[in-house]
Amino acid sequence: MQAVILAAGEGSRLRPLTRSKPKAMIPVANRPIIEYVIDALLENGIRDIVVVVGYRKEHVIRYLNKLDAPVQVVVQERQLGTADALRAAESEITEDFLVLPGDNYINAESIARIRKERNAMLVAEHPSPSNFGVVVIRNGIVREIIEKPEDAPTFTVSTGIYSFTPDIFPYLQTNEIPDALSAMIASGRRIRAIPADDWQDAIYPWDLLKLNSRMLRGITPEIGGKVDASAIRRGVVRIGAGTTVGANTVIYGPVTIGCDCNIGPNTVIMPDSSIGDRVVLEPFTYIADSIIMDDVTIGSHSRIVSAVFGQGCILADHTTTYPSASFMEVGERVLKEEFGAVLGDGVRAAPFTTFKNCIVGNGVTIEEGKTVVGLIEDGARVV
Template identity: 35%
Template sequence: MSGYSAIVLAAGEGNRLRPLTRNRPKPMLPAATRPILEHVFDQLIDAGVSEIVVVVGYRRDRVQSYFGPTYRNVPLTYVSQEKQLGTGHALLAAESVVDGTCLAINGDQIVDSRIIQDSIAGHESDSAATLALLQRADISEYGGVTVDNGRVTSIVENPSDGREYYLNAGVYVLEPAVFDAVRAAEPSAGEHHLVDGLSTLIDIGEIVRGVVSDGIWVDATYPWDLLDVSFELFDEGIIDGTRSSDSHEESAVHESAAIREPVVIDQDCVIESGAVVGPYVCLGENVTVGPNAVVERSVVDADTRIGTNAIAIECVTGTGVTLGAGSIVPGGPSDVRVGDRVFEDESLGALLADRVNDRGGVTYVPGTIVGSNATVHAGSTVRGTIAEDTEVQA
């Protein structure tokens, strides 16, 4: 498939991942120690894609400044979706810079190169589009697809009618006719969606194929899913679950510290005496784990400081977080409130968004979510959802 262009849809915020997306879009959140979008680019290039068009919007500067004009010697072309009006609207923003058959892929979900290659291999000359499909037990939070003899017969978002569906993996091989179909489809709640354009093609008798793949697909819908995403990358071998990451030589691990694999340690980290890190831990760039601290089953983003004797279990942090000396994130399971929904028995000790400043001796009730720039004073017990810029007193 050499010579194909891929349109990567990376303009959205990821509302359900707030407060982590307060300062960056969902595609730039970490899967292990690298942005989700970087994994997407890797898999596209491994599948043979020779040009990538990136549709950016919300916090687009975070994407463009991180990647620049090329990635792994593959040119990146950026187009802007000024208002986030749906995946179809994003696709149309890229129409003028692609020619002929192209790929489209979600930039906020990780699919391995097998899924991309299977989609290309299954696309036939009489098809207007081909969708990658997966078999999953529960697709109620995603798009469902019904298929008859290889042809897609319906695409349903968040299906709940009891029919047998495949999961829409968010990988599409598209002919130019799809752009016209997206334009022609009626908007839903003011948004144009790619799947509505595909449904229009199905309704008028055009051939839309579905190809079932057994490749790896992982997605973070809610903040605690970042733990599962990283753990699955370990288990599937997509990342090397040892301390010997590409840049570990630039990190300092004290001889008395215990590293329990799998872990990934990015560059310029410091792990001090008596600390225990792992298993299933991802330490971003310039993280410090203080003396006798314990970090297990956690994703700790860049520039975070974990203080002396602190405990972080099933913890997700943003960038620049301080977990003070003696503070405890005890791990789940827990009930987590997101908006007006309560999710039961989720494995989340706490989520600390960008630049949370914990001054030590703090206890987090499982399921706690703390917004950006909050200050938690020494000796506090924190529970529930704490808004950004809040001061929590003991």
């Protein structure tokens, strides 16, 4: 069996994090999301894999070149939709195949459930069905797919994972795969609905925190760096090569720390935290339930909770993220969600900065002693 991974899209609702990389390459538990998809396929013995790239394609191609798996790459020249992306891979398809989004987590058991079905879709229950294609099912057969309805008739949604025969291609007349499925249903073709075992998507930036917590449950302990004898570790902790952990630092897993980091001394890292490569945590800093990407520096006496920091942020001493809930306009939706902060790449903050339930764009500069709330556009200066 073959598999087509769709990794051409930007993931615009995850901005500012996807300005510099596609959603499929966002790191969760220090691994790009697409890596979990490829692993699930390999665990099922599926090694004939086609990846469709497009937006910021060089990031995906660079990553795929490092893999041992024999992956074919095709390019969607313009990001017109999922059906258009699948058409880009048509010349590589010679047998029954799976289609999977490269920016959702899926486990191997879910793929095992659908791989032997012909013309089927993987479905799951979701508390916010209006963000997805809502699926109406009768006796295990898909009757209707309603894309992102305001009033969803059910909590069952499409995961975007399908099992197809090559007969699907004549139905790809528009730019979206659900339209092709609707055309197949209208013509009398049967599409089976298969419940997923474990699937998770990150629609908005703060959703990455829940996905990160989920993926950290699967890490294995490893100490590849140098940990001071007075440091305390509890639970599952993974530390990369070249990282130093200073005296009196306390780490409660699950936690993963990348390579060549400088942690502490006298820092505290609490569960559900992922820290990328070449990160500096200065003394007396506290991290909990957060994603800290590569090349971030966080000054001393800082408290970072429920935050996502993009690459290359430099935050001075006494930086605080303050989790709270407030209404926020994202795209065409007004949402209320509790989290601390989401920072894009290259944010610079002076001492005594407080981030409170905010999304801060790439390259933003913040002067000393400011409290940042709401949405801050790329390149802004907070004075």
